[in-house]
Every structure is written in C-alpha cells, then in structure tokens.
Amino acid sequence: RAKAAGKAQAIVFSEEMLEGAPERLALETDFRHALERDEFTVVYQPKVGLKSGVTESLEALVRWIHPTRGFVGPDLFIPFAEESGLVMELGRVILEKACMDAVRWQQHNVVVAVNLSPIQFRNPNLVDEVRNALEMSGLDPKFLELEITESAVLGDVENTIRVMNELKTLGIRLAIDDFGTGYSNLAHLKHFNVDVLKIDQAFVRGGNGGPLDHLSDGAIVEAVIGMAKAFKLHVVAEGVESINHADELRTLGADLGQGFYFSRPVSGEGIDEFLAAEFSSGVRQPATAV
Ligand code: C2E
Ligand code: MG
Ligand code: MG
Ligand code: MG
Numbered sequence: 001r002a003k004a005a006g007k008a009q010a011i012v013f014s015e016e017m018l019e020g021a022p023e024r025l026a027l028e029t030d031f032r033h034a035l036e037r038d039e040f041t042v043v044y045q046p047k048v049g050l051k052s053g054v055t056e057s058l059e060a061l062v063r064w065i066h067p068t069r070g071f072v073g074p075d076l077f078i079p080f081a082e083e084s085g086l087v088m089e090l091g092r093v094i095l096e097k098a099c100m101d102a103v104r105w106q107q108h109n110v111v112v113a114v115n116l117s118p119i120q121f122r123n124p125n126l127v128d129e130v131r132n133a134l135e136m137s138g139l140d141p142k143f144l145e146l147e148i149t150e151s152a153v154l155g156d157v158e159n160t161i162r163v164m165n166e167l168k169t170l171g172i173r174l175a176i177d178d179f180g181t182g183y184s185n186l187a188h189l190k191h192f193n194v195d196v197l198k199i200d201q202a203f204v205r206g207g208n209g210g211p212l213d214h215l216s217d218g219a220i221v222e223a224v225i226g227m228a229k230a231f232k233l234h235v236v237a238e239g240v241e242s243i244n245h246a247d248e249l250r251t252l253g254a255d256l257g258q259g260f261y262f263s264r265p266v267s268g269e270g271i272d273e274f275l276a277a278e279f280s281s282g283v284r285q286p287a288t289a290v
Pocket of ligand 4: 178
C-alpha cells in the first residue's frame with residue numbers, strides 16, 4: 001500500500017467532503033489509525049540567509065502519507081485534528097520526529113522550527129513535552145525553534161507571556177508565525193519573549209498568482225521589519241517566489257527568506273544530501289563544536 005501512496009500527489013480530501021457527519025467519522029477513524037500506523041511524516045523547507053545565501057534554518061511541515069489517498073497536506077487535516085483534540089498526539093509525534101532529524105543537522109549549525117497549534121500552546125504539559133523531546137533525541141535546545149501564529153498568541157496575553165517565558169528557560173528559540181495578519185497590539189510584542197518574527201506570505205507573494213516582479217505589499221514589509229529591528233528580532237519572510245522578492249527583502253533588511261524560489265519542502269533524507277552538498281562545495285562554514 002505504501003508504494004502507491006508514496007508517489008501519489010493528488011490531494012484528495014475536499015473541503016465539502018469533511019462537512020458531512022459520516023465522512024468526518026471516517027476521517028476520525030482514519031486519523032486514529034494513521035497515528036497508530038505512523039503514517040505522518042515531516043518534510044523540511046529551507047530558510048535561507050538573504051545575504052549569505054546559506055540555509056540557516058529549516059521549517060518542519062507535516063504530511064500524511066495516506067494508504068489510499070496519497071500525500072495529504074496539513075490544511076486538510078490540522079483543523080480536524082484541532083477540533084477533535086488529536087492534534088495533541090500528532091504534535092508530540094511531529095516534535096519528536098523533527099528533533100531526531102535535527103540532531104543530524106546540528107553539525108551544520110542548522111536550526112529546525114516546528115509549528116505549534118494554538119491548542120498545543122494552551123496545553124499545560126507543553127513545556128514537559130518539549131523538554132522530553134529534547135532529552136530523548138539529545139538535541140541541543142539552541143537548535144530547536146517553535147513557531148506560534150500571531151493569532152494564537154493574542155487571545156490570552158498574560159498566559160502567552162507566561163508560557164513563552166517557561167519555554168525560553170529550556171534554551172530554545174521562539175518565533176511568531178504569519179505576522180501581520182492578526183491585528184496585533186504592538187505594545188504586547190514588547191512583552192513576548194520571542195526571537196523571530198515571520199512576515200506572512202500575503203505581504204510577500206500575495207495570494208495565488210501574486211506579483212513576481214515586486215513584493216505584494218512592500219510598505220507593510222518595510223514597516224514590520226522596522227518594528228522587528230526595534231525589538232531586536234530576526235525577520236523571516238515567507239512566500240519568497242522570485243529573485244525580485246528576495247532582492248527587495250534583502251534591501252529592506254529581512255534576515256532570512258523562505259519560499260519556492262529557494263526550495264519547496266523536501267524529505268529529511270533530501271536535506272541530508274543538500275546540506276552535505278553545500279558543505280562539500282564550501283558554501284557552508286565548517287561546523288563549530290556542538
Ligand atoms: P505555515 O507554518 O505558515 O507554513 C508555510 C506554508 O507555506 C507551508 O505550507 C509551505 O509549504 C508554504 N509555502 C512556503 N513557501 C511558499 C511559497 O513560496 N509559495 C507558496 N504558495 N507556498 C509556500 P503547508 O506545508 O501546506 O502548511 C500549511 C500550514 O499548515 C502551515 O503554515 C501551518 O500553519 C500548518 N502546519 C504545517 N505543518 C504543521 C505542523 O507540523 N503542526 C501544526 N500545528 N501545523 C502545521
Ligand atoms: Mg510556520
Ligand atoms: Mg507562516
Ligand atoms: Mg500559514
């Protein structure tokens with residue numbers, strides 16, 4: 001079964017499909033089996049230094065390799081996983097897989113960023129689970145980053161500040177994802193113990209078929225970078241699809257770019273090969289002691 005699924009690329013669940021009760025039940029059964037059978041895998045998308053041209057960080061992105069439906073992307077099952085609560089278990093699996101992969105890339109000084117669902121962020125066991133994933137994998141915490149969407153941190157600001165502070169005591173890095181879409185009260189940002197701000201793709205590539213010759217909204221990108229720098233945050237721009245996007249972002253002072261222009265998400269084995277090739281061609285500095 002895995003053979004057919006591995007190559008399949010068609011996406012499969014449709015939004016309407018998930019609306020009927022029987023379909024949802026089928027999905028829930030499938031999803032529980034998928035956790036038992038370990039059908040979830042993690043792919044990685046490079047975040048590239050806009051000045052250095054070197055991959056400094058990777059974003060871990062989950063994929064479901066469904067036995068009959070093929071590769072299923074997160075937009076089609078994360079909402080369900082959140083509503084059903086199963087995202088807790090899925091999140092643990094992803095975190096453990098990503099930490100185990102990241103151990104191989106420490107020698108190249110590459111950080112791995114894992115997305116957290118808002119539901120996970122509100123889980124009182126989160127800090128213990130992150131600590132466990134670090135311990136069981138042996139990953140140096142400085143190579144783990146957690147991405148939390150702007151909308152998730154806005155709800156209960158007191159709680160957000162507390163959880164962020166606890167996570168930071170583990171020695172990991174924190175990022176605010178999809179920044180610019182959530183109507184943040186900028187005054188809050190100052191109190192968030194984060195390292196990285198990820199500018200939402202909407203301002204970089206725009207929507208589907210957005211402009212390739214310019215940033216979709218350069219004025220907003222510029223304003224967000226200015227503010228991030230004032231708070232001493234690293235800036236990652238998502239949705240970089242052209243050399244023009246990359247050039248303009250570099251000029252505006254963004255630190256890292258992530259998007260199809262640099263690379264689509266690839267398997268862990270693909271990253272092994274890619275980092276080894278960068279290393280042997282001399283673009284990567286020899287690894288510092290880790
Ligand atoms: P995100 O965290 O903002 O991740 C970026 C998404 O944009 C990824 O989609 C990535 O493949 C896509 N992308 C990156 N560069 C480009 C580009 O240049 N053009 C276009 N058109 N798309 C680009 P993906 O993997 O489908 O993930 C979608 C969302 O699902 C993620 O948005 C994140 O919110 C969620 N997600 C993905 N993996 C996980 C996970 O492990 N856990 C949780 N809780 N959520 C996840
Ligand atoms: Mg993300
Ligand atoms: Mg994002
Ligand atoms: Mg997103």
